[in-house]
Amino acid sequence: MADHYLADEGELVIEGQSTLQQPYCRQKLFYIDTQRHFFGGQRLRQIITTYALAYDDFDQSQLTALLAAEHLSTKSYYQRLSKGQQMLFQILLALASHVPYIILDEPFDGLDIIVRERIVAYMVEEVAEHGVSFLISSHNLDELDGLCDQVLFLQHHELVADYDLESLRATARKFQLVFADKHIPAVVKEHGQLIKVYGRVLEVYFADYTPTIETALQQKQPLMMAVQPLTITDVFRVKLGDRQAVWGGV
Incomplete structure (x- = not known):
């Protein structure tokens, strides 16, 4: 997407424009490869000069103010910054570029x-005030809860799921359930998906929780029936987890 590698097939379209036919539209996209980049040995001011040339709407005065607020000196060498400071600098650089789309790869990995x-606060403010879209790739799903409104799951380089979280949470429910005996009620097996087992406590996901299911569960007189917050990790386990292995542990 960032054009660091040549694509084997397909094309990237940004707001209806193909980057193959209109390379200039890549100015709407910001991405820094945190593992392989060219400015490790440069001072921050050198990096800023480079990005100011690359983006027409780059706001250097805004970046100067943001860096001052974070006590980051433009004389500092990038590679001598802490991991957190490097990520902060990248976020501030992206904001100053005034692009509508920012790609982040494992942005919170190893950060306190x-x-x-602080990084999340900058992101939320940018979304609220300027409508910027962030595309975040991460293996740590817990850090994305409360931050994302749409989630896509990749497996073996293929897109296997695309969820609008607001729509999903309007119909789906997660419960912790405890029943008097060890037998799992049919309503749970037929309509639910087991996420975890804690002794006799069953953590169950219902993709389409209806009044009929509610009534059926109440009729089984559970000793405990506590609704739980539905997380992105839960949705991932339901979609890509080994359901038979979880049921086998009951």
Whole structure:
């Protein structure tokens, strides 16, 4: 997507424009490869100069103010910054570029909670005030809860699921259930998907929770029936987890 590698097939279309036919439209996209980049040995001011040339709407005065707020000096060498400071700088660089689409690859990996919260605050503010879209790739799904409104799952290089979280949470439910005996009620097996087992506590996901299912569960007189927050990790387990292995542990 960032054109760091030549695609084997397909094309990238940004707001109806093909990047093959209109390479200039890549100015709407911002991405820094955190593993392989060219400016490790450069000072921040050198990096800023490069990106100011690459993006027509780059706001250097805004970046200067943001760096000052984070106590980051433009004289500093990028490679001498801490991991958190490097990620902060990348976020601020992206914001100053004034692009509508920002791609982040494992942005919170190895960061302490304070730095993570500061980065999230910048992201949320940018979405709220300027309608910027962030595309985040991550293996740590817990860090994305409360931050994403759409989730896509990849497996073996293929897109296997695309969820609008607001729509999903309007119909789906997760419960912790405990029943008097060890037998799993038919309503749970037929309509639910087991996520985890804690002794006698069953954590169950219902993709389409209806009043009929509610009534059927109440009729089984569960000792505990507690609704739980539905997380992205839960949805991932339901979609890509080994359902038979979980049921086999009951």
